[in-house]
Amino acid sequence: MARLPVYLRALTGLQERGVATVSSEELAAAAGVNSAKLRKDLSHLGSYGTRGVGYEVEYLVYQISRELGLTQDWVVAIIGVGNLGRALAGYGGFASRGFRVAGLLDADAAIVGQEISGMTVQHIDRLEDIIAAHGVSIAVIATPAGAAQGVCDRVVAAGVTSVLNFAPVVLSVPDGVDVRKVDLSIELQILAFHEQRKAGGPDELAPMPDGDSPPGAPQYVETVEA
Amino acid sequence: MARLPVYLRALTGLQERGVATVSSEELAAAAGVNSAKLRKDLSHLGSYGTRGVGYEVEYLVYQISRELGLTQDWVVAIIGVGNLGRALAGYGGFASRGFRVAGLLDADAAIVGQEISGMTVQHIDRLEDIIAAHGVSIAVIATPAGAAQGVCDRVVAAGVTSVLNFAPVVLSVPDGVDVRKVDLSIELQILAFHEQRKAGGPDELAPMPDGDSPPGAPQYVETVEA
DNA sequence: ATGTGTGAACTATTTCACAGCC
């Protein structure tokens, strides 16, 4: 379930503050969900709570970590060392949760050889080597949109079965390979949508100046890509 | 609906390639969804297709842009100019889709005054000024976890009603304020979960070496934060 | 008393399948 990492985050926060026990109500509040949902989710993993008391924080942290596969280490490679790749390479949340970055790769000769967050950027030609040598199982694609599918095909051919895609394209992969996509501009667009609803009040799509102009000439949105 | 931005992305891709018309089947494939779902989603906006033919790409681009509120410009401020803030500041997808970055702000004196992607980083003290002066309606929070709630409270007090949060905390906001959260480590954890399932085969939670150890001493996950 | 675990009711979303229009 996609909410377990959120619970885990909330639990480690409580753990740091020295809390030993939580009720579903408290944990749900910390995670931003409703308590019935939290109990249902947790009961899916087994009976790890105590009636009348709550959940023991440390035990639950371990059980969720185990369910998520965080008791073993996962080896990741970051492909594309632009601004975003650099940010990812320096992101503390990777190392701290059982994700080990085994390589930073880029196609740009000006970037290859640079030292980023204590790692030397490798040339993309070495992709297959590095995947095999380090046993990479998760590839993080932070390349420009145009390069993403090609890189994806290569990492999949080299045996990677999980891809985290930051490039603004829908990657196609064979069955058995998982892709998750993070798209910054989509997140903003969703916010803009809600923002518009607030501004316009509860009336729906009437009050725009030029609401239903027919198909034709004008170019409404630029198509420059990230 | 949260899928409209994905359709819009697929449509602008087709538009660039000079395609004038698509069927729901083709567009659905490009967007990575099933065609019945796509038709249902689009029929929600109105009857913009032609039976027996399909959808006119340009017209549909405009209608979706309008629905999403992208025919107007949205002003955003980026708070926190670390690695991630820098990546966001340089992200082409913002400017190209009607999002204008009105300010980069940081609390660190070593960063304030630096020029990033053509903008000068401002001190966080000027937050309220900048929001008011530029009419910022969306705040992007890319600060460390500890600073995020404080920054969020300030932007909300200054009138911002949409927040895109990259800090790994659940922000609490008053009703009427929208928050979306992007969490890199959560995405990786979800991939790790599926990866584990593949490796372990269809058997469920039996085959771990130390499956059900009782609560007690060991610290299973470090708590260093991003 | 308190708070989990869970069947049952409810709500939302997805898919099917086909009538109707081009």
Add this chain to the structure above:
DNA sequence: GGCTGTGAAATAGTTCACACAT
């Protein structure tokens, strides 16, 4: 003939409410 738009069916997800353990 081909493809949209859409009711109806199927499925998934959420919330309620309470029996039962501590």
